[in-house]
Amino acid sequence: MRLGRLVDYVVFTWIALVGLLYFAQFRPYVGEVLAVARRVLPLP
Amino acid sequence: MSAILVLPLAAVWLSVAAVAGRSLLRWSRVEPRGAAETVVLSFLLGFGLASYLVFAVGSLGWLTPATAWTVFAILILLGYPTWRSPGRDGWRSPWTGTREMLTRCRGWRWPLLALAALCALTALLNLVGALAPPTEWDSLSYHLAAPALYLQQGRIFFVPYREWANPFTAEMWNVLGLLLGSDRLPQVFQWAVGIASALALYTVAAARTSPRAGLLAATIYYTSPQIFNLSTSAKSDLAWHAFLFASLHGLLAWRERRSERWLWLAAVLMGLALGTKLQALFWAPGALLTLVMMQGLAWRKPWRPGFRVLAYGLIACVVASPWWLRNWVAGGDPIWPYGYGLFPSRFWTEALAEKYGAWHMGPGDGVEQYPLGLWNLTLQQAAWRFGPRIPVTPLILAFLPGLAVVWRDIPRQIRWFFALLVPTVAVHYTLWFYTYQLPRYLYPVLALLMAAAAYAFWEIVRFRWSRWAATGLLVGSLGTFTGFNLLFNAQFVPVVFGAEKREAYLARYVSFYQDIEWLNRNLPSDAHVLFYHLKPLYLQRRFTLGNLNVWPVNERTSAEDFMRLLRGRGITHIFITELTRRDADFMLTEGLLRDLEARGHIRPTYANPRGVWVESRTFAQRRHVSVQVLELDASGSANVKPVG
Numbered sequence: 178m179r180l181g182r183l184v185d186y187v188v189f190t191w192i193a194l195v196g197l198l199y200f201a202q203f204r205p206y207v208g209e210v211l212a213v214a215r216r217v218l219p220l221p
Numbered sequence: 222m223s224a225i226l227v228l229p230l231a232a233v234w235l236s237v238a239a240v241a242g243r244s245l246l247r248w249s250r251v252e253p254r255g256a257a258e259t260v261v262l263s264f265l266l267g268f269g270l271a272s273y274l275v276f277a278v279g280s281l282g283w284l285t286p287a288t289a290w291t292v293f294a295i296l297i298l299l300g301y302p303t304w305r306s307p308g309r310d311g312w313r314s315p316w317t318g319t320r321e322m323l324t325r326c327r328g329w330r331w332p333l334l335a336l337a338a339l340c341a342l343t344a345l346l347n348l349v350g351a352l353a354p355p356t357e358w359d360s361l362s363y364h365l366a367a368p369a370l371y372l373q374q375g376r377i378f379f380v381p382y383r384e385w386a387n388p389f390t391a392e393m394w395n396v397l398g399l400l401l402g403s404d405r406l407p408q409v410f411q412w413a414v415g416i417a418s419a420l421a422l423y424t425v426a427a428a429r430t431s432p433r434a435g436l437l438a439a440t441i442y443y444t445s446p447q448i449f450n451l452s453t454s455a456k457s458d459l460a461w462h463a464f465l466f467a468s469l470h471g472l473l474a475w476r477e478r479r480s481e482r483w484l485w486l487a488a489v490l491m492g493l494a495l496g497t498k499l500q501a502l503f504w505a506p507g508a509l510l511t512l513v514m515m516q517g518l519a520w521r522k523p524w525r526p527g528f529r530v531l532a533y534g535l536i537a538c539v540v541a542s543p544w545w546l547r548n549w550v551a552g553g554d555p556i557w558p559y560g561y562g563l564f565p566s567r568f569w570t571e572a573l574a575e576k577y578g579a580w581h582m583g584p585g586d587g588v589e590q591y592p593l594g595l596w597n598l599t600l601q602q603a604a605w606r607f608g609p610r611i612p613v614t615p616l617i618l619a620f621l622p623g624l625a626v627v628w629r630d631i632p633r634q635i636r637w638f639f640a641l642l643v644p645t646v647a648v649h650y651t652l653w654f655y656t657y658q659l660p661r662y663l664y665p666v667l668a669l670l671m672a673a674a675a676y677a678f679w680e681i682v683r684f685r686w687s688r689w690a691a692t693g694l695l696v697g698s699l700g701t702f703t704g705f706n707l708l709f710n711a712q713f714v715p716v717v718f719g720a721e722k723r724e725a726y727l728a729r730y731v732s733f734y735q736d737i738e739w740l741n742r743n744l745p746s747d748a749h750v751l752f753y754h755l756k757p758l759y760l761q762r763r764f765t766l767g768n769l770n771v772w773p774v775n776e777r778t779s780a781e782d783f784m785r786l787l788r789g790r791g792i793t794h795i796f797i798t799e800l801t802r803r804d805a806d807f808m809l810t811e812g813l814l815r816d817l818e819a820r821g822h823i824r825p826t827y828a829n830p831r832g833v834w835v836e837s838r839t840f841a842q843r844r845h846v847s848v849q850v851l852e853l854d855a856s857g858s859a860n861v862k863p864v865g
Contacts, residue, residue: 192690199615217711
């Protein structure tokens with residue numbers, strides 16, 4: 178049971194880590210994407 | 222042709238091809254199970270058959286609009302037995318199948334419906350992009366430009382430009398689209414093949430794991446930026462994926478259903494994949510290895526398994542051979558020009574082979590990078606040229622290790638399925654790693670890993686804490702990509718729905734469009750343009766590209782030699798941009814042109830210092846580049862006056 182919980186925590190941490198690192202790498206491109214959004218969508 | 226006409230025309234053609242394919246499937250006596258399998262296999266066989274018919278008549282020099290309708294008539298004729306008695310397994314059962322699937326996945330009905338709805342929304346958004354006039358880089362360079370040249374010449378032939386001599390099974394549908402009078406029809410055809418590729422992946426995964434894992438795998442695949450980018454272009458990758466997945470399905474079904482016919486069908490589909498894209502050569506050895514592995518203990522008496530391996534390889538090669546034979550006869554190399562060194566390739570040089578052989582899109586092919594492939598592709602996307610612009614999903618890297626955690630609880634036949642994917646994944650990845658490393662060429666393997674990751678996801682959601690991280694990442698990434706898709710395809714809405722004029726749209730999205738239009742308006746109809754730009758689709762005059770392999774110049778080439786070459790090939794005008802003039806590869810050519818200009822043998826007839834070079838259509842990255850059109854002296858003398 179304890180092992181199962183440990184595995185759960187490890188899997189949780191791994192997925193969360195991949196998710197964070199993944200989205201963090203696109204930070205420099207947020208400006209570009211917002212510029213596209215302003216250009217193609219009728220945003221204020 | 223308006224979108225209102227393009228859609229029904231595409232629907233009729235694709236349906237007729239699929240019905241003809243259904244007849245082929247019946248005659249092969251392969252018995253598919255369920256609607257998805259039947260539709261995918263029928264569609265792909267019909268798609269391949271129509272392509273080969275166009276290739277055959279086109280190679281004979283009969284490429285006219287009547288050709289398209291002749292092919293149509295042949296498809297109708299072949300499909301006639303199916304039209305007459307559609308049977309119970311084919312066209313009427315998709316709803317029954319869906320209902321059955323939802324009943325089997327009772328607790329997960331709403332999430333599964335949400336995934337299916339997301340796929341439908343993605344398909345709809347992609348259709349908007351596919352209905353816009355072509356602007357995608359490679360489509361303008363060769364996927365549509367080569368078919369347009371075939372139509373101009375009335376025949377399909379070997380063209381000695383890099384990429385133009387690739388196997389073009391999918392591009393034969395681009396030929397059909399152009400023959401039918403629309404440059405958007407080819408994109409709609411490839412968009413439909415994109416749906417078929419997702420359905421083929423679903424078929425592979427659902428038949429071996431579970432319908433919900435299959436659906437999730439297909440959703441991750443189909444909503445990927447790479448796939449929606451391809452779905453709005455005339456590229457051949459989606460047909461390549463579909464043939465590979467269907468071939469893998471056939472290979473696995475051969476063992477599961479104990480019918481040799483499935484093996485031969487798998488070989489035919491592998492041949493179609495080889496006839497669609499050269500990179501199928503990355504996959505084929507792995508498929509053969511899988512076949513070897515699947516026969517396990519049968520190798521004690523080797524003649525029968527050996528025969529199967531040989532026959533599988535032979536059938537695949539025979540199906541792909543029309544393309545290879547044409548290149549072998551015309552260019553001395555079946556996979557021209559990539560077989561340089563192995564074959565006596567004509568129209569190619571050692572310097573060019575070295576140059577392109579050294580090209581790398583990724584972080585390099587050092588041994589230390591080999592095991593980091595998935596990590597780099599997912600979390601180091603900036604290491605790839607254009608990488609962050611077409612992101613790879615994080616879900617494979619996030620969920621795949623989960624498979625190891627639950628491995629012991631996975632039913633044996635599903636474990637065996639995952640084990641059978643290993644040779645294909647490993648061989649394809651290795652060959653990809655040691656060549657160009659374009660992430661797009663790895664996508665079929667990533668799709669297989671998506672199937673494994675999708676299965677792992679449904680296992681992970683049983684864990685108390687991990688389920689939140691897994692669901693959060695799944696929803697976050699699918700949502701982000703759908704938002705990206707919305708932005709990507711929203712740019713096409715004005716032109717598709719008539720709010721923006723085609724000319725204005727093309728001027729914004731196609732490099733040097735206005736300069737090319739100047740050529741179309743002002744050059745005599747018999748002009749022959751030496752075109753120093755990679756994308757000739759919108760040029761409506763005879764042209765020869767300025768590729769170095771067809772214009773070999775070296776330090777010993779004199780202005781006289783070059784002028785003789787230009788005249789000998791009937792060149793009347795030269796289209797050149799600042800990008801070429803500053804390119805180190807064209808330094809010698811630039812010197813020769815300047816020399817000829819100084820001697821008065823070529824003179825500028827058009828100059829635009831603010832030509833528009835489109836670096837990225839999505840990110841609206843453009844810069845001004847000067848463009849010139851030079852006219853050759855019409856005196857016709859090959860003798861070149863000395864300067865002064």
